[in-house]
Each structure stands twice: as structure tokens, then as C-alpha cells.
Amino acid sequence: MKALARLYVALIIFFLYAPVLVMIVFSFNESASVWVFQGVSTKWYTGLVTNTAMLNALKHTIIIAVLSAVISTVLGTAAAVGITGLRNKLSKKLLMSVTQIPMMNADIVTGISLMLLFIFIGKLIGLNESLGFFTVLLAHITFNLPYVIMSVLPKLRQTDSKLREAALDLGCSPVQAFFKVILPAISTGVLTGFIMAFTLSLDDFVISYFTCGHYQTLPIIIYNMTKKSVTPDTYALSTIIFVAVFVLLIFYNVLQSKTDKKPAKPIRH
Numbered sequence: 342m343k344a345l346a347r348l349y350v351a352l353i354i355f356f357l358y359a360p361v362l363v364m365i366v367f368s369f370n371e372s373a374s375v376w377v378f379q380g381v382s383t384k385w386y387t388g389l390v391t392n393t394a395m396l397n398a399l400k401h402t403i404i405i406a407v408l409s410a411v412i413s414t415v416l417g418t419a420a421a422v423g424i425t426g427l428r429n430k431l432s433k434k435l436l437m438s439v440t441q442i443p444m445m446n447a448d449i450v451t452g453i454s455l456m457l458l459f460i461f462i463g464k465l466i467g468l469n470e471s472l473g474f475f476t477v478l479l480a481h482i483t484f485n486l487p488y489v490i491m492s493v494l495p496k497l498r499q500t501d502s503k504l505r506e507a508a509l510d511l512g513c514s515p516v517q518a519f520f521k522v523i524l525p526a527i528s529t530g531v532l533t534g535f536i537m538a539f540t541l542s543l544d545d546f547v548i549s550y551f552t553c554g555h556y557q558t559l560p561i562i563i564y565n566m567t568k569k570s571v572t573p574d575t576y577a578l579s580t581i582i583f584v585a586v587f588v589l590l591i592f593y594n595v596l597q598s599k600t601d602k603k604p605a606k607p608i609r610h
Contacts, residue, residue, distance in 0.1 A: 371384075395562060409478055421497055453551055474556045484548060
């Protein structure tokens with residue numbers, strides 16, 4: 342049974358990472374072929390420097406991902422604290438259900454509904470171009486928020502409510518108690534929410550496609566390339582993004598393991 346379990350896990354890992362491995366290998370291919378490897382070369386990586394369209398799309402993607410992750414993390418953490426503080430169970434369940442709807446909803450439905458909303462508001466206030474940078478940013482914040490809330494809520498439930506009361510008794514204001522006591526206790530959940538929001542925003546295509554206008558992100562540029570042919574410099578850029586996200590996740594796991602092993606400091610009265 343152990344051998345079958347190991348084989349099962351190995352097959353899952355293979356099917357998950359084999360496509361990524363093939364992409365990484367062919368990003369170093371001397372030729373532009375996608376099925377014949379003709380030698381090792383880094384010309385597709387150096388060629389990225391001259392690919393203005395790809396670099397602009399990457400810049401747009403990173404700007405949107407960072408801003409939406411930061412804003413959604415701040416708003417999501419505040420929302421999670423507010424939901425936890427609710428005394429009315431019915432109101433709490435209702436808010437939790439409303440929060441989970443964007444996660445369960447199909448991306449195409451969310452994208453089309455946001456596009457119609459932004460166009461309606463744009464026409465209402467007399468804008469010539471309704472879709473652009475701000476609509477993409479708002480759309481990404483919208484679908485990132487529930488994931489941040491769901492990442493922070495478990496940490497808030499694990500945090501002893503007496504810690505905040507003790508901080509208030511020792512002279513802290515509610516704001517000081519949050520930043521000095523609650524926020525350090527839930528920091529791993531906040532960081533998890535930020536990383537999840539960043540990665541979700543980084544590779545989003547469907548919602549961005551309906552709300553971008555002329556402000557195109559990297560997934561949209563790559564999608565437009567598939568109508569003709571995907572060039573190997575796309576493999577190189579995708580490899581760089583994969584390695585960056587992989588390193589970020591390793592850093593997070595190391596940080597979380599150190600935080601979990603760190604003993605809690607006693608509160609001095």
C-alpha cells in the first residue's frame with residue numbers, strides 16, 4: 342500500500358510540474374522549435390530586453406498585482422477583524438456568505454458584470470474611455486478580497502481575545518492594541534493573504550480581459566500571441582516569473598516555520 346501511495350503522489354507531482362519543466366527546458370533551446378531541442382542558448386532571455394510590448398505588459402502586470410495585493414490585504418484584514426468582532430451570529434453568517442460568493446462565482450460572470458458596471462459608470466460621468474488601469478485595479482481588488490479575508494479569519498479565531506483586553510487595560514488605545522498585539526499574532530495569515538492575492542492577480546486573464554480596455558497585462562498579451570504563434574521568449578519570461586514566485590513561496594514557508602516555532606511572549610501586568 343505504501344508503494345502505491347508513493348506512486349500516486351509521484352504521478353500527481355509529475356503531471357503538475359512536467360509542463361513547467363518542459364517550458365523551462367525549451368526556454369534554453371537554441372532554435373525556435375517547440376518539439377526539437379537543438380542546443381543550449383540564453384538568447385531568448387537576452388532577447389526579452391528588446392521586446393518592448395512584452396516588457397510593458399510585464400510592468401503593467403506587476404503594478405496591478407502589487408497594488409491590488411496591498412490594497413486588498415489592508416481592506417481584507419480590516420474586514421476580517423470587523424467580521425470577527427460581530428456579536429450577532431446571523432449577521433456574521435450573512436457576511437461570510439456574501440464574502441464567499443465572489444470565490445464561488447465563475448470568472449467570466451464576474452468579468453462581464455464588472456465590465457458592464459464600469460462602462461455604465463463611465464458613461465454616466467461622461468468618460469470617453471471607461472476601461473483602463475483603474476478598472477483593472479478595482480476588478481483585481483474585488484476578486485482578491487475574499488481570499489485575504491479567508492486567510493486572516495482563521496488566525497483571528499486562534500488569537501486569544503484576552504490579549505486585546507490586556508493591552509487595553511495596560512493603557513493602549515484600540516488602534517495601538519491592534520498594531521501591537523493583534524497584528525503580530527495574525528501576521529502569518531496577513532502574509533498568506535498578500536501572497537495569494539499577488540499570485541492570483543499575477544496570472545489572472547478572464548477578469549482582466551473584460552476590464553482592461555487598452556491597458557493590457559501579460560496574460561492578455563500571451564493570449565493574443567497564441568492566435569498566431571508563441572515565441573520562445575515567452576517561455577523565458579514565464580520561467581523567470583515561475584522562479585520568482587517559487588522563491589517567494591519558499592521564503593514564506595521558511596518565515597512561517599520560524600514564526601510557528603517562536604514561543605509566545607508573556608504579557609506583563
